[in-house]
Amino acid sequence: MKAIVVGAGIVGTSCAWFLARDGHEVLLLDPREPGSGTSSGNAGVLSVESCLPLARLSLLRAAPAMLLDPEGPFRLRWRYLPRLLPWLLRYVLAARPARARAVAEALVALIRRADEAHDRVIEECGLGELVRTTGWLKVARDPNRFERAIAEEREALDRFALPYRILAREELLALEPALAPEVRCALWLTADRHVASPLAYTRGILRAFEARGGRWLPRRATGFRRQGRRVAAVITEEGETAADLVVLAAGVFSRGLAAGLGLSLPLEAERGYHLMLARNGCALAHPVYGIEEGFLLAPIEGAVRLTTGVELASPEAPPDYRWPRRLVPKAQRLLPGLPGRIEREWLGLRPSLPDGLPVLGRAPHVDNLLLAFGHQHLGLTLGPLTGRIMADLAAGRDPGLDLTPYAADRRFC
Ligand SMILES: Cc1cc2nc3c(=O)[nH]c(=O)nc-3n(C[C@H](O)[C@H](O)[C@H](O)COP(=O)(O)OP(=O)(O)OC[C@H]3O[C@@H](n4cnc5c(N)ncnc54)[C@H](O)[C@@H]3O)c2cc1C
Structure with a gap:
């Protein structure tokens, strides 16, 4: 079968590799170097314990104070508010407790399967050097604030039987001596792994894809030619290329391409920044989230990468x-x-649907189009699993989980 994957972030490159591994002839389209977009600048956490839904009441309650704090973890460019309103309204509705519980279960169904897909990628693409099991530390100075901040997460971790430890000050400072001695409390998510260079990880998958005969073509998809219920070809600035199967994995830009096929999706960018901070002997060994600070620090590519929370604004701003x-x-x-x-300074675009779940599966009314986008804060974690699921769907295999919660025609709230 001749397949075209549109978008070569961690999600699209993983889809391309899993499809090539199944023996398909695969073309990967992206005008940028594979992996160099949002997938390059993340914090590198394979976050297989992220079991709290993004849309939840506690975050909604905290949002006004966060917005007023210029150093807080949440920002909104007010000029973008009118365009954002439909997304925000759905986000608020998705935070209803019953809906948030259902979203958490659907999220956990994915994260429980994520490691297995990474294991396959790591082993077959030879990427073991890049990945370490460090866990992820969430730390604080003030014990009361710490207890309040982690209560909801701890309850969810217990409910889903996900492993963690609460560390006393001495244990924490022995584990991560780079931390200031005033840091007294930590939640240690022990199962998470850490990728030392997210860009090298996607590049490694690309190399393995090319070794299987796959081809990356530096072209931008501008639309699709339809024939009845099928996509006959992908159109680029250079002309069109016929395909038996198309996977749309263009991150936040999937919205415009899907709209061309009559699919209206509330996909927005949760923008996030990183700074690469010179390390100069600061031997940080784990990804560390400062609960009081509201950002994450991680050892990446020989520096300390500070990754921010969310800025809601146009992807083009x-x-x-x-x-x-x-x-x-x-x-x-x-x-x-x-x-x-x-x-170095950098900005990335987390592709997000208002309920916080990705879109995974067959497109409604287009038989040979698969959708793989909207992975919000978890695209590195869920990229390989998404590739495995898309290859299963292409081959007519059972993907091993019910894809209904991730359907493109769900309510998103
Ligand atoms: C600050 C920050 C920290 C993060 N930390 C983590 C983390 O620790 N762990 C984790 O799991 N996730 C994390 N994430 C989220 C993760 O990075 C994203 O979810 C993930 O990169 C999304 O991958 P993607 O392949 O869908 O999108 P992208 O990486 O954006 O790739 C999409 C690709 O599509 C291409 N494209 C766009 N339009 C077209 C077109 N018309 N034709 C062809 N190609 C096109 C783009 O050029 C791009 O290369 C973080 C994100 C940010 C911003």
């Missing part, structure tokens, strides 16, 4: 690096060995 720059002194208070020198 220019970056505003003043926000992440303001966070550097806080990062230095958390890791006293950090010199605070910024080596």
